[in-house]
Amino acid sequence: MIAHLQRASDTAGLLAYLYGPGERGVHVSPRLIAGDGHGAPIELLAEPGSLPYLAHALDAPVERLGAHAPVRPTWVCSVRSDPHRRDLTDAQWAVVARRLVSAVGIAPEGDPDACRWIALRNQPRQVHVVATLAREDGGLHQGYRDAFRLQTECRRIAAELGHLPTAPHPTPRAHETAVPTPPITISSEASGSVVAKGANDDLSAMILKHAGFRQIEDWHGLRHRLPTTTAVADQVAIASHAAEMLRAARYGVDLAPSLDMARISTPANPLGPYAAGAALLQITDRIRSAENGADLRQAVDQLLHPEHGVLERAREALEAASEHITDLDHEAYALADRFGFAAEFVSSAQSELVDSEDELRRVGGPDRQLASSSAASMLADLGYRVAIDPSLAADYVGEAVGHEARRLAAARQVSPLAAASNTGTSAPPSTAPPPSAAHPTTRSR
Structure with a gap:
């Protein structure tokens, strides 16, 4: 028994599909077998001509939420049983549906404010549970781990019904026919030619010939060699391909590292086929x-x-x-x-x-940048050296320049007491810069 969980945004359209013939005409005798409408007459509304009213009855708690309603408020769970087992009756499927909505928290047993739901059948060995996520008390069902809870409950129900398959007894594996695997060595000679030795049967000789080797038999013995005019890159490619085919035929192959394409080349995609x-x-x-x-x-x-x-x-x-x-x-x-x-x-x-x-x-928005630049400005005023992120540097520089301008303007102002003492004197006002400007000091921490 397995459950398939989905979410939908249109309860009326979903019910019209479930009560209709289906995509391939497989829906047969759609009928309501269980449900809880919290006072709504769902048994009377579960007819093809009354499906819009049934959808409205299920959606009533969702409509009360208004703008706070979720985008896809309809919870749909399709449960099917083992096709190799006897089908359940409508009453048994109704019990299964009630156990599932209780297990996930859609309609816990004894909860007066649970979500509204119905269970209907339109195919053998299958039941569809349709619920809306809004509770009667205005809350929302949180669907976290619903799939896990559904499957756990389905396995528990299947075990109670005796539908879980028993593990077959291991049967001894038949001994495979032994294939001769003579060692075959592919290497480079001092002259630079590539030679394969040890291929003494017809199959290995045919594989090497298919790869591009030529068979030679003289007083040195039977061996296979690539033409001496073969380019070095072609030697590597042919030798690697021959080794791959021989290993697929279950021969043991000793390929020289200088001829192994996998060792001397770096693949373009390090993950290979993935x-x-x-x-x-x-x-x-x-x-x-x-x-x-x-x-x-x-x-x-x-x-x-x-x-x-x-x-x-x-x-x-x-x-x-x-x-x-x-x-x-x-x-x-x-x-x-x-x-x-x-x-x-x-x-x-x-x-x-x-x-x-x-x-x-909203992650990393302007408020965060402004707060960061303001904090940097305050730390700089206290004499700290501040390192600021490049993404926030523009905001910080603009604010720091403005802050410095305000400091210089305040330093140049003359206090009222100094202005009064200078009244009536012929001495011109001093134009010397303030000490802080004439002799800047640097504080460090």
Whole structure:
């Protein structure tokens, strides 16, 4: 038994799809089997002609939240059982649905302010649970770790029903037919030619001939050699290719290091075939080098974009792997469920980071720069040497210049007492600069 968790923004459209024929016409006899509308007559509204009213009844707590309502307030959980086991009755599926909404906290048992939810069936061996995340008391259900709690409860239910597969007894592996593996040495002679020795059977001789070697048999014995006119780069390429083919045929090969392309060349991509991992490393570097909230948001968008982000692509790949495993081997049901379970964890991670774009935009905003420049100015006034981040240098310099101008203006002003004492005298006012300006001092700490 495995649960597939999703979030939706349109409850009415979701119910219309679940009660309709489905994409391939697989929905048969849609019917309500359980639910809690907190006073709303969901049993009477669960009919094809009344689905908008049923959606309105489920969405009533969400509508009361107004602007504080989440973007995707509808919680959808599709649970299916083992196709190799007997199907459950509607009453049994109703018990399963109640246990699941209680396990994740959507509708804990005995909670009068829990979320509104319904459970409906439209296919064999499957039930759909639809709930809205707004509680009756105005709170919101936090979906953190919902996927983990769902899968834990599903395994517990499957164990109680006896649906968990038992581990097969290990069977002894048949002994493989031994293939002769004579040691084959590929090396360079003093003359510079490349020679392969030890290929004494037809298969190894055919492989070397296919790679480009020529067979020679004289009084020195049987051996294979590359033409003496072969360029050095071609010698390395041919010898490495021949060694690779011989090893694939389960021959032991001793290849000279000077002829091993893997040793003497540096691969262009250090991660080899893992191009997706290399691309993700580049995103990580962009995140670490972000200088402000805008740069960080652009880098994180590569992860969180709802259509093309890394998390969405990882979820799609895991779901595709789960489905394809079942297509290739119907008995590998447990393995397919594990991949589907991993996809649910990625989906849960996506739901945790919804609407984080605005918060990222505020990271490292102007308020932080202004506070940093003001602190730097105060420390400089006290005589400390201040090192300031380049991203904040412009703000700091502008504020420091203004602060210094204010200091000089205050120093040049004459006090009222000095002005009164100079009244009526013929001596011209002194134009000497203040001591602090004429003899600047430097304080250090």
